[in-house]
Amino acid sequence: MKNERNYLLTLMTFLVYFFLLGPLLIIIVVSFGPDRYLAFPPNGFSLKWYSNIFEVSMFMTTFKISITIALLGNFIALLLGLPAAYALSRYNFRFKNTLNAIFISPILIPGIVLGFTLLKFLIISYNIPMFTGLLIGHIILMIPYIVRVISSSLANLDFSIEEAAMSLGANRFKTFFIIVLPNIHSGIIAGVLLSFLESFNTVDVSLFLSGPGISTLPIQMLNYVEYNFDPTIAAMSVLLMVFTVIFMFVIERTLGLTFFTKSR
Amino acid sequence: MSLISLEDVTVAYDNKINILEKFNLNVEKGKLISLLGPSGCGKTTTLRLIAGFLEAKAGKFTFKDKNYTNIPVYRRNFGFVFQNYALFPHLNVFENVAFGLKQRKVPKSEIRKRVPEMLELVDLNGFEDRFVTELSGGQRQRVAIARALVINPDLLLFDEPLSNLDANLRIAMRVEIRRIQQELGITSIYVSHDQEECFSISDEVAIMNKGVIEQLDSPSVIYKYPKTEFVARFIGFTNFIDFEVESSENGKLLLNSNHSKFRALKTNDVKVNKSYKGVIRPESIKMKSYIENEKQSENSIKGSIKISTFLGGLHQYVVNTELGEITVNSDREPPYDAGENVILSLPEDKLVLVEKG
Ligand SMILES: Nc1ncnc2c1ncn2[C@@H]1O[C@H](COP(=O)(O)OP(=O)(O)O)[C@@H](O)[C@H]1O
């Protein structure tokens, strides 16, 4: 009986990993193929699709735009989201639940709707430059992640330590920086990372907010596969995977992955 | 002139019901005074108002003859000890204690001198590098006390500091708190709902009920001579008998209840022909077996045992009398039987008249 369940568990685990990692393996293998089309198994070995990434100038341009949008947007989203998360956790006021819902809503609203609405109002009605529009769209996308993750960090914070600090001579403002922030830093980092990834990967919102010269990497990849069937995109995916793995490795080394789950 | 004075202070959360209304309190320098009362009576509110965490809707708070009503908490120089310790989790013991000194821009060399001194005072030397999570509850509260003391506070405020500790530690810690308080001669206000705790360490106790101080006296006076029915009940008086005052002469009262006459000492301001509750502790009543035709002495009443419960070392009896049920403790062996007739005598110096509540 016990053995039977163990077999079943092993099988299930295997299947899960197979379906999760199988496609990734295929992409990795395919990216090294020499043919101008996706072939599995490949008929040889070549690195030319990797070098092709750097020859398509739009990839580099949009990569820079994606990074800029993600970093700059993250910074602004944090400036807006951190005080919001703090106020929502710390104080009781009227319309608190409504406000909470508004901050979370971008997760619930389909990206296509959000993208189209922003296009209609920001770009068409108010003539805001495309880059700014794209930035605003991404900030709206990132705020819920920032607010949510930081809020859960604040939920574990005993606010009487603020009062303790004030009774010992620190004013409200200083208390926030030297008492509250150090105790929620893991939440802030987690929120920033999650929203960075969300911004970097998102397609739907960006689709509406891109135009001549302004586009993000995922949009550029989408455009590319519309007209080309070669393994460049596979090579690009492998690079992004490596990028993510290095990213996670550095986090693991500096903070430990457990900090995502840690309450302190 | 008192060190602290609250005058006609009114406090309300969210501007709805007034938790404190025209509240008054005066505390002398160097004293430890407790606020004692049931949960929800406004003890914490009073303490937080004094600390400056709360603002009063009306009224005045004077400290050392200065108007403190609008001075923000971080300029008050009061130490506050919380029930849940409220230590800074990201700092070690040394840094926790040093926090207040850093805010006051005390030079590093002096901080390095004073923090260990404080830790010594609370018996925690050598714990400087520990983190809060590595300490027991008792140790955490000691750190919190050291942290509040190191700034040489003008006033020390405790909000149920021992409630999260187990019983033995509570007793050891309250002795410790009293020792430190007297050693430093620091004026303190101590909030608790534990009567024994307050009585054992305080110079004066204020018994609070629904936002009002019903009595403020030394622990021994409160213990013997409660002023109101609420106070009497709260500090363990179990017998409440209706009496009318027939006369009052030379500090002695003649009382009438259900046509029996009783005598009592005048401890409170009572008026002739008004009715009051006579209160007496179960251990103050003397009980003996009823003997037929024996002359009844003064202040005594006949009754019969209704219920008997064993309290360990003595028995507690509920006795049916003309005055109603009266609870009595007695260590007589063998114990009285149910239904047995007894004579209860209520010593005149133990029978206290209080306002009906
Ligand atoms: N933050 C608050 N908001 C609203 N009402 C409160 C708040 N804190 C306390 N109260 C109310 O004020 C009253 C007194 O509370 P408190 O001073 O904490 O009592 P105690 O410390 O004696 O138990 C209670 O009725 C409580 O419900």
Ligand SMILES: [Mg+2]
């Ligand atoms: Mg309280």
